[in-house]
Amino acid sequence: MRDWPLFLRHDAVPGRYPVTRMRLTDRLTDGVRTALAKAGLPEPDACAWEVPRQAEHGDYATNAPMILARVAKRAPRQIADLVVKHFPPMPEVERIEVAGPGFLNVFLAPAWCAGALTEILGEGVTYGRGESQAGRRIRLEFVSANPTGPLVIVNGRAAAVGDALARLLRSQGASVATEFYINDAGNQFEALARSFEARVKQEFGVPAALPENGYPGEYLIDLAKTYRAEGGGLREGASEAERLEHFGRYAVRRIVEGQRRTLREYGVEFDVWSSEHDVREQHLPERVLAELASRGLSYEQDGALWFRSSEHEEVGDDKDRVLRRSSGGVTYFGVDVAYHHYVKFAGTDRVINLLGPDHHGYVARMRAAMQALGHPPEAFEVLIVQLVTLLRDGQPVRMSKRRGEFVLMEELLEEVGRDAARFTFLTRRHDSPLEFDLAVATRQSNENPVYYVQYAHARIRSIFRQAAEQGIAVARAADVDTSPLVEPAELALIKLLLQFPEIVGGATRALEPHRVAYWLQELAAAFHGWYRNHRVIQDDARLMQARMALCAAVDTVIRNGLELLGVGAPESM
RNA sequence: GCGCCCUUAGCUCAGGUGGACAGAGCGUCGGACUACGAAUCCGAAGGCCAGAGGUUCGAAUCCUCUAGGGCGCACCA
Numbered sequence: 001m002r003d004w005p006l007f008l009r010h011d012a013v014p015g016r017y018p019v020t021r022m023r024l025t026d027r028l029t030d031g032v033r034t035a036l037a038k039a040g041l042p043e044p045d046a047c048a049w050e051v052p053r054q055a056e057h058g059d060y061a062t063n064a065p066m067i068l069a070r071v072a073k074r075a076p077r078q079i080a081d082l083v084v085k086h087f088p089p090m091p092e093v094e095r096i097e098v099a100g101p102g103f104l105n106v107f108l109a110p111a112w113c114a115g116a117l118t119e120i121l122g123e124g125v126t127y128g129r130g131e132s133q134a135g136r137r138i139r140l141e142f143v144s145a146n147p148t149g150p151l152v153i154v155n156g157r158a159a160a161v162g163d164a165l166a167r168l169l170r171s172q173g174a175s176v177a178t179e180f181y182i183n184d185a186g187n188q189f190e191a192l193a194r195s196f197e198a199r200v201k202q203e204f205g206v207p208a209a210l211p212e213n214g215y216p217g218e219y220l221i222d223l224a225k226t227y228r229a230e231g232g233g234l235r236e237g238a239s240e241a242e243r244l245e246h247f248g249r250y251a252v253r254r255i256v257e258g259q260r261r262t263l264r265e266y267g268v269e270f271d272v273w274s275s276e277h278d279v280r281e282q283h284l285p286e287r288v289l290a291e292l293a294s295r296g297l298s299y300e301q302d303g304a305l306w307f308r309s310s311e312h313e314e315v316g317d318d319k320d321r322v323l324r325r326s327s328g329g330v331t332y333f334g335v336d337v338a339y340h341h342y343v344k345f346a347g348t349d350r351v352i353n354l355l356g357p358d359h360h361g362y363v364a365r366m367r368a369a370m371q372a373l374g375h376p377p378e379a380f381e382v383l384i385v386q387l388v389t390l391l392r393d394g395q396p397v398r399m400s401k402r403r404g405e406f407v408l409m410e411e412l413l414e415e416v417g418r419d420a421a422r423f424t425f426l427t428r429r430h431d432s433p434l435e436f437d438l439a440v441a442t443r444q445s446n447e448n449p450v451y452y453v454q455y456a457h458a459r460i461r462s463i464f465r466q467a468a469e470q471g472i473a474v475a476r477a478a479d480v481d482t483s484p485l486v487e488p489a490e491l492a493l494i495k496l497l498l499q500f501p502e503i504v505g506g507a508t509r510a511l512e513p514h515r516v517a518y519w520l521q522e523l524a525a526a527f528h529g530w531y532r533n534h535r536v537i538q539d540d541a542r543l544m545q546a547r548m549a550l551c552a553a554v555d556t557v558i559r560n561g562l563e564l565l566g567v568g569a570p571e572s573m
Numbered sequence: 574g575c576g577c578c579c580u581u582a583g584c585u586c587a588g589g590u591g592g593a594c595a596g597a598g599c600g601u602c603g604g605a606c607u608a609c610g611a612a613u614c615c616g617a618a619g620g621c622c623a624g625a626g627g628u629u630c631g632a633a634u635c636c637u638c639u640a641g642g643g644c645g646c647a648c649c650a
Contacts, residue, residue, distance in 0.1 A: 046590090048589080048590075050589080050592085052593080053593085053594090053595090053596085054593080054594085057593070061592090061593085063591095063592060063593095066592080066630085066631095069630095076630090099593075100592080100593050101592085101593080101630060101631075102630095103592080103593070146650075183650060185650095186649075186650060187649060187650070188649080188650060189650095276650095302648080303648085304648050305648095306648095318575080318576075318646080319646085321648095322647085322648045323648095324648085325648040326648060327648075329648090331647095331648070331649085331650090332649075332650045333650090336650095357578080357643080357644055357645080358644070358645075358650095359645090359650090360577065360578080360644070360645060361576085361577085361644085361645040361646055362645090362650090363577095364576095364577095384577095384578080384644095386578085386579095386643090386644095387643085387644090427585095427586075427587085427598090428585090428586065428587090429586090429587085431578075431579090432578090432579075432586080433578095433579080433643070434585090434586090435584095435585065435586095436585095437585090440585095440599090446612050447598080447599070447612075448598095448612095449597090449598060449599095451612055452598085452612075452613090454612090455610080455612055455613075456613095458610075458612090459609085459610060459613085462609070462610055463609050463610090464609095465609095466609050466610095467609080470609095502589095506589055507589095509589080510589065510590095512589090514586095514587080515587090515589085518586095518587060518588090518597080521597075521598080522597085525597090528613055528614070529613090529614065529615090531609085531610095531613080531614090532605095532613070532614045532615085533614085535608075535609070536609055537608085537609050538608095538609090572610085573610090573612065
């Protein structure tokens with residue numbers, strides 16, 4: 001088990017990207033600030049911009065005057081009028097209007113929008129990156145499935161969400177270490193060891209029954225065959241403890257190897273594979289128990305050691321929790337506290353754990369422990385990834401490893417495909433339960449939203465292939481005259497492209513990758529609609545080059561967006 | 574019993590820290606290719622945002638209660 005590093009140097013993980021471009025909304029906020037200052041009004045600490053649903057309300061709108069009304073003791077519309085009056089001229093803005101109860105509606109200048117294409121193309125793969133997380137070191141744990149069987153469909157959801165979060169955070173400058181924690185100790189480990197030993201005996205023709213709480217899945221039968229084929233024996237002379245250790249370690253190693261392989265096929269690689277067994281071996285639990293005791297955060301009762309969890313009512317735990325059992329063993333909780341305190345928080349600004357809904361009762365005591373040990377409350381975050389209800393032709397498929405009936409991630413990959421599976425998981429909020437009908441997803445795979453987005457990319461690549469076949473030279477981005485782009489549909493498309501950094505930034509801030517997935521569908525729709533009515537390759541060379549630049553920019557954003565989700569962008573489909 | 578999450582179109586789901594007439598995909602119905610990919614596009618139907626109160630200039634969004642659903646409440650992990 002020594003092949004998994006417990007510690008990882010954060011500087012080994014790439015993640016910082018230089019970004020010089022200033023966000024459009026930051027520029028607009030500056031304008032509002034300047035105007036307010038000139039009018040002698042107080043400035044807001046922030047200014048929320050939204051993209052109005054209706055075109056008449058402009059390209060961006062803010063309710064800042066209404067927010068300021070109370071502090072400034074002026075009517076919202078009066079404030080808004082003053083902002084409009086003093087708003088400094090800037091190339092981005094064509095005009096700014098007051099509307100409704102005191103909204104400020106900003107209309108972007110078409111010529112500036114068209115010109116921004118050059119900038120987007122110049123940024124290329126870095127377009128969408130930001131600096132909001134620059135310099136932050138983040139430890140992100142997800143999946144962490146028990147090493148008692150192959151990965152199932154919920155693990156696929158957690159993997160998709162966790163991997164996308166890592167990509168998002170890195171895109172905003174964070175240094176992220178992704179981690180898979182292996183629960184290779186305790187009762188479940190013992191149950192696995194006993195189950196596997198029974199299967200090995202059966203393989204050798206020795207009658208043996210599975211233990212009460214054993215794992216009946218067929219994978220252990222297969223594993224027993226492999227074990228024997230590799231020359232493994234029954235170990236009859238060894239003590240029970242030695243046998244359990246031997247069979248348990250073997251099973252865990254092979255099962256984790258399988259999980260790792262599946263995740264790799266899914267496109268998810270972890271920076272750290274850590275092991276509960278290792279944490280125990282390094283005596284970290286004893287250390288943290290001593291530290292808690294010396295700070296008066298624990299007490300002995302009924303032969304066990306308890307953490308004063310209930311003294312942290314603000315985090316919502318209602319009772320104290322056992323750290324060390326009266327039988328002497330440290331609980332999973334005790335080990336986890338030690339691991340978080342000494343390892344996860346070492347040189348880390350922020351620890352994020354993705355857990356299943358069955359662990360949500362666990363969150364409060366961990367939060368209390370982290371707080372007690374002096375970690376800032378906001379530095380420890382837990383996201384609950386809700387369950388996947390799996391259907392096959394409308395019939396629920398029960399998922400229980402113990403009963404041996406479940407749908408494997410490998411099957412999901414084979415039936416639905418990597419891109420479609422990941423995208424589907426990412427079109428739901430992670431904290432909302434998801435219904436996934438395998439039969440439907442497979443049968444209607446051509447109508448899956450992921451293909452809609454990928455198709456836009458493939459179409460654009462096709463246009464450029466066509467152009468190449470016709471011997472048309474594509475101008476360099478910096479040399480393209482974008483002024484011929486005046487059609488409403490193409491300006492709308494460009495304005496959408498300008499939103500991309502905001503969307504990525506917002507998705508990162510909220511830890512909600514699904515926002516990117518939804519937005520990409522919107523962008524693809526705008527492109528398909530425009531494409532239908534506007535010819536790219538044509539005799540008017542100036543217009544053609546401008547439109548090719550537009551296509552290239554759309555393509556750049558789609559590829560960057562899919563990349564953030566870990567979804568591929570095929571040249572042709 | 575206590576606590577947490579959820580309830581939006583026929584179905585599956587979006588709706589930044591409350592904002593200006595509620596959105597998408599699928600499904601249904603009706604249209605569109607002798608030019609760059611029809612895995613596409615255009616249009617229609619479909620909603621008392623579970624229900625009732627409250628806060629607010631303004632509520633799907635915040636608060637309270639009710640009904641329905643999920644999960645958690647171990648010296649398991």
